[in-house]
Amino acid sequence: MKDPVTISIKKEEVTLDTIKQDVVETTDRKKQDALCTVLDQDNPFMAIIFCRTKRRADELEIALYRRGYNCEKIHSDIIQSKRERIMKTFRHGDFQYLIATDVASRGLDISGVSHIYNYDIPESVENYIHRIGRTGRAGEEGYTCLFIDPKDKGMLAEIEKTIKFKIPRRKLD
Template identity: 65%
Template sequence: MNFKSLGMSEPLVQILKKSGIKTPTAIQQECIPLIIADKDVIAQAQTGTGKTLAFLLPLFERISPESTKTEALIITPTRELALQITEQAEQLAKAKKLNVLAAYGGRNIGSQLNKLKKNIHLIIATPGRLLDHLERKTIDLNHVKTVVIDEADQMLLMGFKNEVDQILRATPRNRQTLCFSATMAPNVKKLAYYYTYSPVVVNIEPKKVTLDTIRQEVVETTDRQKFDRLAQALQEDNPFLAIIFVRTKRRANELFAKMKKQKFNVQVIHSDIAQNKRERILKSFREADLQYLIATDVASRGLDISGVTHIYNYDVPETPETYIHRIGRTGRAGEDGYTCMFVAPKDNLEFNMIERKLRRNLPRRTFK
């Protein structure tokens, strides 16, 4: 199967080819024809399966370049994800001569307002900034034909339900609604059904291969010893690119200070870091000018950086799903990846849940 047989026009197919994308993934094969046929869709597929193109491609196929109104809206929980979707959308927009607006916090609202004077076909936004525009009456959603709720599970987790309700009330009732999520817990599914009309449910089962390309290890330690163990692991492994996950912004800042002191080539991203600085840091990391990136879970969604060879869970994640999202940053596209989790006695409850979810005991790593 190829993109043309899914109904994609030649200009879009050519842009995909230039990016080295020739064959649609499972989620793209299932969703693209449904979205083109104007069906509401609830889609579940793990990170790294090509979800973004699964909704962007049919959106661009359906939007009319002659339209003077905004026809499509994508709502996403984090600025990083909004930025990433925008980068892909702007590439595709060249093929169809469409205008894309990214509206998210941390970006100068003045430049967004200037861009709005143009004819905007597609808006990619975080809920807070979009509501800000709606209150200012700088954005009109009255003619939107399709709304995409991306990372629906994360939207709930981050408490955006009320904002999403408000935004959807500003769109036409007969719109097409697409819900995409990496996990589909009952509360997420309930919400997805509430927002959609007679939806087609697409569930792409996670391939075990994704985790099979990742070697996972555990270091049993104490909170006091944790930093020394991490430093030891980093010196032994000397990874090409590594992300180190922590639970809180305070923990991220503390670890950053310690690693800087030990002359590690490291930076930190979390929601208190100014957006333009976060973008600079991610660019440096993508270009391998940085070796280590410390991140809170805000960055574990949608952070698609090729070449990440190692993931270190300095803090044990609160849920098995978060663990899977975190380690999914490595071992992509069939490449090998390595992950290491530092477990203190107080983490045993969460750690046992992770092992139960994986249905196996993770091997222990020891140091000389």
């Protein structure tokens, strides 16, 4: 049996063998439609969707809500008491999709999160590892999907080099 591939980042270890990773190549203009296609195909019980900025998280929450998705957002502009309420209701499964920025990715330990969607590619490999580490915990299997447009290919190459794995491309119908 081969040893699991584990990446260590600042006191945290992420075992990549338990996390299935995919990349969806799209354009920024078509990214929302691509995300919705993947969400409809996967229909996870609980998932976190990561955006790079608070503004993108705000816009995505509105767009997904209008399309009928059960979602809430969390980022640093939301007051602490509301963030705590959102996290409590997410842990209880009151909504399906948590839209978050990288600030929220650190320290989130929510059992039951089976899917991570990287709507925006993170600014660093370390942030990618932190994001995907929110799933595949305690020996459970997890899934992560990274949406990229042509300008993101450099960062994707850096991620793949660091994790020593060429992430498969997911084709959408």
